[in-house]
Amino acid sequence: MGQIFPPSFGLYAKLTLLGALLVVVGACLAWRGAVTDPHRLDEPVSQPVPFSHKHHVDDDGIDCRFCHSSVETSSFAGIPPISTCMTCHSQLFTDAPVLKPLIDSWKTGVPLRWNRVYQLPDFVYFNHSIHIAKGVGCVSCHGRIDRMPLTRRVVSLSMDWCVNCHRDPQKFLRPREEVFDLAWQPKDQQTLGDKLVREYGIDTRRMTDCSLCHR
Template sequence: MTQIFHPRFGLFVKLGLLALLVLASAAVLAWRGMTDQRPRVEETVEQPVPFSHRHHVGDDGIDCRYCHDTVETSSFAGIPPISTCMTCHSQLYTDQAMLQPVVQSWQRGVALHWQRVHQLPDFVYFNHSIHVAKGVGCESCHGRVDRMALTRRTQPLSMEWCLDCHRAPQKYLRPHEQVFAMGWKAPDQRKLGLALVRRYHIDTRRLTDCSVCHR
């Protein structure tokens, strides 16, 4: 009987399929890289107004919750409306050129379009309020914003980075009264963290379940 296919035909097919798979994977990764508009770590983002956390938080001592007023009750921390800005800036620095977009937004009733600095993919579920309630400090994810003239991302916000905390939350937990404090350090974080895991009723057995972040 005449053999139609080469003895190594099956091997060639497998190698060809493997090459196609590699090329397809590379194409997907390249497409994601080109379409991912999220800021990179330590990259500042151009905003309609060069808002300085260093001035407002570090110098003036404004609490995070004054502007991000839903951080304790909602999945979203909240972006302050112009009315919050104008609480002070209707009287202070109103004539400054850099603040004119804020003043004009207030006068015209048109919202400013702030650019997101910390943004997760749509397929990731994240809830600010539960993290705050369980003692995760703002600084753990957002860095020392009180020192930032322009807001930037200090953490990768990757799956592995999130899992590092979920596997050992005791390394990051704080007492509730220190969640919004910048630069706070526990004398013995491991001892305190393990005590807080029990106090906050954190079930560490489920923290790495897929359904916690992907719903």
């Protein structure tokens, strides 16, 4: 009986399977690289100007919303334009070498390229405004940023971390008027949280639905 496949068929089949395996492994590595935040926890992120939240927020008492003006109305907290910085720095520390990139940007119109501290993959939907509207404080995700001379990431932003809050939101909610008070502490979080879940109309039955974050 004649041979159906040529002798070299086995070699070609093995090479094809090996190639397919390499493609799958490469795709997995590329996906992991795309969704993994390049910054380690508690590692200060280098910026063109070493902006200090501690100085601006804690020392000078500047409210988060002065710079992040869209945080209550938009899905994105917003990076302040140079004009916001120059509200003060057109008069203060104008000759400071550390602020030269800021001054140059203002004069030339070439924007500064800030490095993202928090980065979610494209397949995750996140909206800043809804979290603030439901009483999630800045400190829950950003930590005591008012104590950071240089901004760093303090939470993993992993799916498990997010779901942990979505399973029990009452553990993290606060009155809306306290959302931007980074030092605020509740007397009885469980009782307050249960009350706010009802008051804010949070449907805890849907908080872990996949479609909530993956649209």
